[in-house]
Amino acid sequence: MFTSPTSYDATVAQDTRRRRADAERNIEAILDAALRLFAASTNVSMTEIAHAAGVGRVTLYAHFPSREDLVDAVVERSLAESAELIQVDGFDTAPADEVLVQLVRSSWQALHRHRRIRLVAQAELGEQRLKARHERAEVAARLNRLITRGQDEGTIRSDLPVTWLVTTFFGILHTAADEVDAGWLAAEDAPAIIEATLLPALLAQPRVGDDASRQQVSRSRS
Amino acid sequence: MFTSPTSYDATVAQDTRRRRADAERNIEAILDAALRLFAASTNVSMTEIAHAAGVGRVTLYAHFPSREDLVDAVVERSLAESAELIQVDGFDTAPADEVLVQLVRSSWQALHRHRRIRLVAQAELGEQRLKARHERAEVAARLNRLITRGQDEGTIRSDLPVTWLVTTFFGILHTAADEVDAGWLAAEDAPAIIEATLLPALLAQPRVGDDASRQQVSRSRS
C-alpha cells in the first residue's frame, strides 16, 4: 500500500518525506507524458496518460489522487519550463527588440506548448484559480519587464498597454503554431513569418522605406 | 412519433418534405442556444443545450440525431452568419485598408464567436473534415479577396502569404476577445487596440514619424 504516505504533493518541492528513486522517475514520466498529450489535445483521459507514461493507472492515482491534482502539477511544471526557456543570452542587457527576435527564434514552439496547457487548465480548473495563481508567474513577469524596458529604451511602442503587447506576442505565436499544427504552414517558415508580423506591431519605429526588411518571406500558398 | 420523417437534415436548406412552423422555430432556438453555449465553453452537453433552447432533450434528438449532426449544423449556421456580417458597405470598392478597419469596428466580436465554434468543431469533428468543407468557405474567401486587392492597390504588404495575413487578422481578433472574456480588457477599448496592433502588421507602409497615429490608446493596466 502506498496511497497515504506519498500521495498528494508530488507537485511542489516541499516534501518532508523522502521518496524512492523509482517513484521520482515515474512522477517525471507521468508529468512528461501529460504535458505532451495535453499539448496535442484537450481531451485526454487518465488511462491514456498512464499508458503513455509507461505506468499503471493505479500508480498514476497514487501520485496524483485526482485529475485536478495532475493538471495542477502539469501547469506548475510547464510554467517552470517556460521560465527557463525564456532565459536567453543577455535577456536583461541586450536591446529589448533584439531579445524579442531571439525569443521567437529559440523557443516559439515551447512557448506555444505552454499556452495549450493554459487552455486545458482554464477548462478544467476554472478561470479564477488559474488567473490568481499562475498568470502573473515568472514567464509573464519577465516578458513584462522586457517590454517595459524596451519602451524605456524607445524601441518598443508606448501607446499601448504593456499587458496587451505581451498578450499580442503570445497571440501571434499561438496563431502560428496552430497553423503549423493544421499543416498550413511549414514549421521552418514560422520564425521568419512570426518575426515579420510581430515586429511592425510592437516596435515604436517600424523601419520603413528600405524594402530590405520586407523581402518575400515565404511563397507557400500565396 | 416523429423520428423517421423529419430527422437528419434540418441542416441544409434542401428539404423535400415540408416542416411545421413550430418545428422550424424550435430548430432555430436550438441552433441559437448551441451557438451561444459553444461560444462560451467547449464542453456543453446535449441536455444543457436542449434546456437552454427551452426544448425537451428528446426533441433535440428528433432534429439532430447525433451530437455530431448538431455541431455540423451549428458550424454551417455560424459560417453563414459571419458571411453576412462581413458584408460592410463598399466591401469591394473602398480602399482595402479602410475596409479592414471598418470590419474590426463593426464585427470583431461576432467574428470571434465564429472562431470559437471552429475550435469546438475541430475538437469534435476532427481536423480534416472541417478543413476540407468549411475553411475555404465564404468568409475566408472574401477576406482573401480583400487582402489580395489591398496588395494590388499597394496598401497591404506583399512580402507575406495572403493566407497568413488573413490568419493574423483573425488571430488578433481572437486574442483580443479572449482578453475581454477574461476581464483584462474593456470591451469598448478593444476596437482601437486591435486596430492599432493590426494595421502596422498588415499595411505595406506603416505611417511613421507622425505620432498622431500613435497616441495613447488605453491606460488600463499600463
Next chain:
DNA sequence: AATAACTCGTACATCACTGTTCGAGTTAAT
C-alpha cells in the same frame, strides 16, 4: 374537426471516465 406533425417526460441500455480497494509481486534503501 380530423389528421398528421410535433411535442413532452420518463425510463432504459450503453459507454467512457473517475476514483477506490485488494492482494500479490518488485525493487530501492539501510
Next chain:
DNA sequence: ATTAACTCGAACAGTGATGTACGAGTTATT
C-alpha cells in the same frame, strides 16, 4: 537480507453523457 516503499492488474462503485423507445398530450394545417 530484511523492511518499507513502490509497483501492478483486476475488479468494483459511482457518475454523467449519449442515444433509443414508448405513450400520451399538444398544436399547426387542411
